[in-house]
Amino acid sequence: MTNIRTKAQIEKIKGAGRIVAACHENLRNIIKPGITTLTIDKFVEEFITSHNAIPAQKGYHGYPYASCTSVNDEICHGMPSRYILKEGDIVKVDMVVNKNGWMADSAWCYAVGDISVTAKKLMTVTKECLYIGICKAIDGNRLGDIGYYIQRHAEKNGFSVVRDFTGHGIGNSMHEDPAILHYGQKDRGIRIQEGMVFTIEPMINEGDYDLYVDKDNGWTAYTSDGSLSVQYEHTIAITSNGPEILTEQEF
Ligand code: MF3
Ligand code: CO
Numbered sequence: 001m002t003n004i005r006t007k008a009q010i011e012k013i014k015g016a017g018r019i020v021a022a023c024h025e026n027l028r029n030i031i032k033p034g035i036t037t038l039t040i041d042k043f044v045e046e047f048i049t050s051h052n053a054i055p056a057q058k059g060y061h062g063y064p065y066a067s068c069t070s071v072n073d074e075i076c077h078g079m080p081s082r083y084i085l086k087e088g089d090i091v092k093v094d095m096v097v098n099k100n101g102w103m104a105d106s107a108w109c110y111a112v113g114d115i116s117v118t119a120k121k122l123m124t125v126t127k128e129c130l131y132i133g134i135c136k137a138i139d140g141n142r143l144g145d146i147g148y149y150i151q152r153h154a155e156k157n158g159f160s161v162v163r164d165f166t167g168h169g170i171g172n173s174m175h176e177d178p179a180i181l182h183y184g185q186k187d188r189g190i191r192i193q194e195g196m197v198f199t200i201e202p203m204i205n206e207g208d209y210d211l212y213v214d215k216d217n218g219w220t221a222y223t224s225d226g227s228l229s230v231q232y233e234h235t236i237a238i239t240s241n242g243p244e245i246l247t248e249q250e251f
Pocket of ligand 2: 168201
């Protein structure tokens with residue numbers, strides 16, 4: 001069942017979204033060669049708790065950290081570690097904030113120092129995929145329209161869309177109906193309606209979309225071919241004026 005949220009409820013989710021966005025704005029200045037992904041996670045946890053909110057990923061199905069920090073060929077659910085980021089890496093930082101029972105979710109990709117031309121292009125195209133998907137998230141369209149246009153843009157640029165992870169409804173819990181696929185066919189799927197709140201979070205691979213999950217930690221997904229993967233994610237609300245991004249950062 002898809003929850004339809006009132007304007008007042010959407011404002012609460014936006015309250016959580018502002019904390020997520022502000023945390024990401026800070027990470028731009030923190031992420032550089034020489035720091036560990038655990039340092040990122042420590043900052044995220046302290047930032048969220050200092051805003052009287054809860055890092056909702058910590059403890060979620062036993063996940064032990066406030067953030068996921070996925071480096072290079074790690075698609076998502078990378079575990080913060082003592083790994084020292086080096087020039088040329090890319091790192092995706094994903095977090096969910098629970099503020100007074102309302103949640104917002106956003107992942108962002110950061111370049112560590114100077115990165116390759118390919119990595120830059122993959123970051124640009126993936127961010128475009130996210131915003132193309134958001135533009136299609138209007139009352140009256142169908143969910144398939146979001147996936148179709150994201151897939152088209154990724155593949156037109158020679159990249160592939162990860163199939164095994166999707167966006168999701170969000171509100172009082174982190175993952176609610178419906179699932180938001182980042183590939184598919186237009187005019188298919190359920191109708192998008194005012195009051196829906198969900199994430200769009202395309203994971204786009206440089207090579208093939210095949211993946212495997214780390215057997216030791218049970219969480220981290222890697223590209224099977226070792227190629228780079230990029231993700232950007234926003235939480236959005238469907239309003240009568242179109243999509244409203246609840247986790248938008250200041251530029
Ligand atoms: N934030 C992720 C998402 O976009 C969920 C991460 S799973 C967790 O859906 F266990 F790390 F929380
Ligand atoms: Co999400």
